Amino acid sequence: MKLHHLLMAKPWIWSFAATITVWIVTVLFTGGASSFGLSQAALTFAAFSVVVGIGQMFVITLGPGNIDLSVPATMTLSGTLALKLMDVQDGMIVVGLLASIGIGLIIGIGNYVLIKALRIPPIIATLSMSFIVQSVAIWSNRGLRIKPPETLADFATSSLFGIPNVALVALILSIAAWVLLEKSIYGRWISAIGQSTFAARMAGIPVDGTRLVTYMLCAVLASVCGYLLASFSGGAALNMGSEYLLMSIAVVVIGGTAVAGGNSNIPGIWGASLFMFLVVSMLNTYGFGAGFRLILTGLIIIAVILLAGGRQSLR
Amino acid sequence: MKLSSGTIRLIIPAASLVLLLAAVFYMQPRAMSYTGLNLLFNLAVPIALATIAQMLIMSVNDLDLSMGTFVSFCACVSATFLQSSPALGILIFLGAIAAYALIGVVIYVRDLPSIVVTLGMSFVWGGLAVLILPSPGGTAPTWARWLMTAKPPLVPMAIVASILIAAVTHCIVMRSSFGVLMRGVGGNDRSVERAGWSVLGLRAATYALAGFFAVLAGIALVGLTTSADANIALRYTLLSIAGVILGGGQFVGGKVSPIGAVIGALTLTLAGSFLSFMRISPDWQIGAQGAILIVVLALRLALNRLEKREKSQ
Numbered sequence: 328m329k330l331h332h333l334l335m336a337k338p339w340i341w342s343f344a345a346t347i348t349v350w351i352v353t354v355l356f357t358g359g360a361s362s363f364g365l366s367q368a369a370l371t372f373a374a375f376s377v378v379v380g381i382g383q384m385f386v387i388t389l390g391p392g393n394i395d396l397s398v399p400a401t402m403t404l405s406g407t408l409a410l411k412l413m414d415v416q417d418g419m420i421v422v423g424l425l426a427s428i429g430i431g432l433i434i435g436i437g438n439y440v441l442i443k444a445l446r447i448p449p450i451i452a453t454l455s456m457s458f459i460v461q462s463v464a465i466w467s468n469r470g471l472r473i474k475p476p477e478t479l480a481d482f483a484t485s486s487l488f489g490i491p492n493v494a495l496v497a498l499i500l501s502i503a504a505w506v507l508l509e510k511s512i513y514g515r516w517i518s519a520i521g522q523s524t525f526a527a528r529m530a531g532i533p534v535d536g537t538r539l540v541t542y543m544l545c546a547v548l549a550s551v552c553g554y555l556l557a558s559f560s561g562g563a564a565l566n567m568g569s570e571y572l573l574m575s576i577a578v579v580v581i582g583g584t585a586v587a588g589g590n591s592n593i594p595g596i597w598g599a600s601l602f603m604f605l606v607v608s609m610l611n612t613y614g615f616g617a618g619f620r621l622i623l624t625g626l627i628i629i630a631v632i633l634l635a636g637g638r639q640s641l642r
Numbered sequence: 643m644k645l646s647s648g649t650i651r652l653i654i655p656a657a658s659l660v661l662l663l664a665a666v667f668y669m670q671p672r673a674m675s676y677t678g679l680n681l682l683f684n685l686a687v688p689i690a691l692a693t694i695a696q697m698l699i700m701s702v703n704d705l706d707l708s709m710g711t712f713v714s715f716c717a718c719v720s721a722t723f724l725q726s727s728p729a730l731g732i733l734i735f736l737g738a739i740a741a742y743a744l745i746g747v748v749i750y751v752r753d754l755p756s757i758v759v760t761l762g763m764s765f766v767w768g769g770l771a772v773l774i775l776p777s778p779g780g781t782a783p784t785w786a787r788w789l790m791t792a793k794p795p796l797v798p799m800a801i802v803a804s805i806l807i808a809a810v811t812h813c814i815v816m817r818s819s820f821g822v823l824m825r826g827v828g829g830n831d832r833s834v835e836r837a838g839w840s841v842l843g844l845r846a847a848t849y850a851l852a853g854f855f856a857v858l859a860g861i862a863l864v865g866l867t868t869s870a871d872a873n874i875a876l877r878y879t880l881l882s883i884a885g886v887i888l889g890g891g892q893f894v895g896g897k898v899s900p901i902g903a904v905i906g907a908l909t910l911t912l913a914g915s916f917l918s919f920m921r922i923s924p925d926w927q928i929g930a931q932g933a934i935l936i937v938v939l940a941l942r943l944a945l946n947r948l949e950k951r952e953k954s955q
Contacts, residue, residue: 447939451887455932462929580758618773625765632758
């Protein structure tokens with residue numbers, strides 16, 4: 328009974344258990360040869376999902392219907408414009424980062440203006456916004472592939488004590504997000520809004536301000552992720568964000584955050600991000616074709632939800 | 643004459659469609675003909691069917707994020723199995739519809755978030771589509787091709803089909819007792835259960851019906867394009883959700899409108915043609931589509947205010 332209680336209290340344990348299982352299965356198959364390389368690759372690619380996942384988690388915590396579909400477009404625009412601005416000069420790295428944060432802030436404000444002023448459901452508001460953002464990215468990119476500054480590219484692709492730098496950045500951001508969520512008044516506010524917006528408003532919580540800040544935070548994390556991803560992969564591409572739309576939602580939910588809002592979970596995002604990457608690489612090592620890989624990925628997502636599910640949900 | 647609130651909710655989608663159509667005719671008067679209209683609305687038929695499917699799911703407060711991959715999967719089956727061995731093709735479709743019913747049951751029994759389950763299913767359908775057609779190809783069944791390219795007198799096929807879809811689904815959703823119960827589940831499933839109905843059965847039936855309309859969307863799409871591809875309809879997930887919302891439907895509460903959903907789908911299709919007539923640079927086409935979506939929804943807000951004012955009087 329005690330174990331059962333522990334599992335219920337810490338839903339993120341599921342995603343870590345699944346991750347470790349998949350890791351062991353993959354390493355066993357390759358005879359232990361790949362354990363270091365696999366772990367490094369998993370940490371690197373999970374880091375990007377973690378950064379966008381945290382932003383999406385804050386938004387989902389706000390309650391039913393809150394979701395940000397503009398994440399991929401934001402990543403693309405921020406990566407494109409930041410690289411264009413830096414123009415391969417090392418001295419411009421900080422300026423580029425600030426520019427991408429600025430882009431995130433503008434998109435976040437835009438999203439919330441649509442949601443609040445036009446009362447458009449967030450899913451449609453952020454979708455319309457993402458169309459516009461994507462257009463700006465296409466217009467500014469023009470098919471050119473600008474390389475990131477040398478120092479920045481080195482930073483994004485190298486590691487410190489065996490841990491990839493991007494994973495360290497994601498870790499720092501996660502700790503900051505955890506403090507924000509668990510220890511600050513803002514974190515209490517978003518959980519309260521997610522549990523009952525009406526009660527939160529009655530309790531005197533500035534609901535609109537909190538929601539605005541949350542959408543801005545999500546967009547800023549997405550644009551920082553775009554900046555890192557563009558530096559890591561040696562240039563921005565127009566479709567670089569596309570796989571992160573479903574990924575950002577999947578890692579949040581598999582990680583044990585309640586889809587109905589009001590209850591979020593940061594360690595779970597790490598577990599789920601590592602899990603999602605490892606599942607794909609496990610199926611790759613077993614030599615499955617693209618079709619089977621997709622089918623198994625889908626079935627595994629559903630299986631994890633079935634095992635960990637049964638909590639309150641948005642239906 | 644006093645208008646019901648349902649009719650009022652239909653005015654804005656209809657008005658925005660007419661306005662957009664007028665703008666297209668103004669810019670390209672030659673579109674004001676049988677062939678012109680057919681070309682403008684041709685692609686709307688599969689989108690309208692997918693939107694109806696999404697609307698059914700939304701009427702029980704769920705959301706289907708696998709709509710696009712499922713329609714792609716159905717298109718792949720139509721272009722291969724349904725064409726070469728119709729019996730097997732129909733069997734696969736029945737299996738897919740049963741899978742939809744099963745998803746509806748699982749979501750309800752285990753109290754799972756529909757967004758995540760359908761997200762997982764989108765990978766499954768996508769994988770199956772890739773297995774069936776690893777590269778674009780296949781041939782449309784002759785009857786599907788004939789149906790989609792038929793030229794009825796006076797009114798183009800696309801319009802006839804849209805009206806037919808709207809009328810049939812209106813009867814199912816708004817006029818039949820099943821439709822009332824289905825929307826009741828979206829409104830308050832506990833009271834439906836207390837009244838002695840099986841919510842489980844109703845949800846399974848709703849999902850199966852949605853699967854059926856999505857299958858039709860896949861067949862219609864292949865009838866138009868003559869061949870299929872595993873990624874042919876990925877846009878449909880977001881298009882179908884946007885279509886339902888444009889047509890006055892809501893995410894929760896079982897408030898949906900089949901006629902509105904079809905009009906929403908037509909509006910979205912027309913928005914694409916409108917932009918190409920405007921000679922907007924291709925860079926900005928997607929962005930302009932987003933802007934049109936925002937403008938129409940802003941109009942709806944204005945109308946909702948009007949509706950409320952009338953009610954309070």
